[in-house]
Amino acid sequence: MLSLIDNPPPWPNGARCAVSFAYDFDAESLLHLYYPSDDVRRRVALAQTLRYGATVAIPRIAKIWNHFGIRQTVFTPGWCLEAYPDAVALLVEGGHEIGHHGWLHERVNQLSREDEEKVMLAGIRAIEKATGKPPVGYRCPSGAFSEHTLDLMVEHGIRYDASLGGYDVPYLIKRPDGRSVVELPHEATADDWNQYVNLPVSGWTMQPRAPADARAVFQADFDAAWEHGGLWTAVWHPFVSGRLARAEEQVRLIEHMQARGDVWFATCAEIAEHVAGLIARNEWTPPEETLPFYDAAVPQIVHPSR
Numbered sequence: 001m002l003s004l005i006d007n008p009p010p011w012p013n014g015a016r017c018a019v020s021f022a023y024d025f026d027a028e029s030l031l032h033l034y035y036p037s038d039d040v041r042r043r044v045a046l047a048q049t050l051r052y053g054a055t056v057a058i059p060r061i062a063k064i065w066n067h068f069g070i071r072q073t074v075f076t077p078g079w080c081l082e083a084y085p086d087a088v089a090l091l092v093e094g095g096h097e098i099g100h101h102g103w104l105h106e107r108v109n110q111l112s113r114e115d116e117e118k119v120m121l122a123g124i125r126a127i128e129k130a131t132g133k134p135p136v137g138y139r140c141p142s143g144a145f146s147e148h149t150l151d152l153m154v155e156h157g158i159r160y161d162a163s164l165g166g167y168d169v170p171y172l173i174k175r176p177d178g179r180s181v182v183e184l185p186h187e188a189t190a191d192d193w194n195q196y197v198n199l200p201v202s203g204w205t206m207q208p209r210a211p212a213d214a215r216a217v218f219q220a221d222f223d224a225a226w227e228h229g230g231l232w233t234a235v236w237h238p239f240v241s242g243r244l245a246r247a248e249e250q251v252r253l254i255e256h257m258q259a260r261g262d263v264w265f266a267t268c269a270e271i272a273e274h275v276a277g278l279i280a281r282n283e284w285t286p287p288e289e290t291l292p293f294y295d296a297a298v299p300q301i302v303h304p305s306r
């Protein structure tokens, strides 16, 4: 087939592509974030649905990953680590990576730089406490990447980000002073939220897709990554994709990937480290983006008048 990625990175052992099922384990952080001044005791249904992610789905997902002998990544708000130590211990015991995902799932581009830093530090401390080492990766809750996020990652030792989608392959996001982190990109087609989430109480009312139809979306992206040398990484949520029929589809998707062969299953941290090594040894030149890309809005020469 005509190659559609001009400069794919070399993957370990000649693999065709890299795969990381990266989950966002949010549990009830969303409940506490969205209803801070409400009486959360009366939102029992929402709390139960979100708790399912911690009580049922994380053990199920860990079981699937362990069954296939793969180590993957779970991005987790610091508060969830403290609320659900048993679920976190299961992941850590399986060798899976815990990545930074805020403290209580804050949308950091709604915060001052000072408050965003407070959240960054609280998340780092929670991961250090739960796993014994600081996080190397970050995923911005709700994709709300701010003009300060890259600065804060660089300043606090975060080596990769998994929030953006500027390329098909890993790339560098750079500050004007040249310091950078590795970006592991994804697009909305990698997100299970868009396929399934129906929480009328919170305003998300997608018509849930049949799990096999949702898998077709994920699998098409994987097949293309395999064909052209890209990266396939998910943005899945335990309370969503950990439900029984959807978990079955995850099993089928991994079986499909393994049947294609030459797939490098790895944590996001391992993928970022591999990419950083290629760059350090001059074995691959990544795409780069210097942020912020715009300092101000581009002036408009006309304005809507009616």
Ligand SMILES: [Zn+2]
Binding pocket: 024, 025, 026, 101, 105, 141, 142
């Ligand atoms: Zn999240």
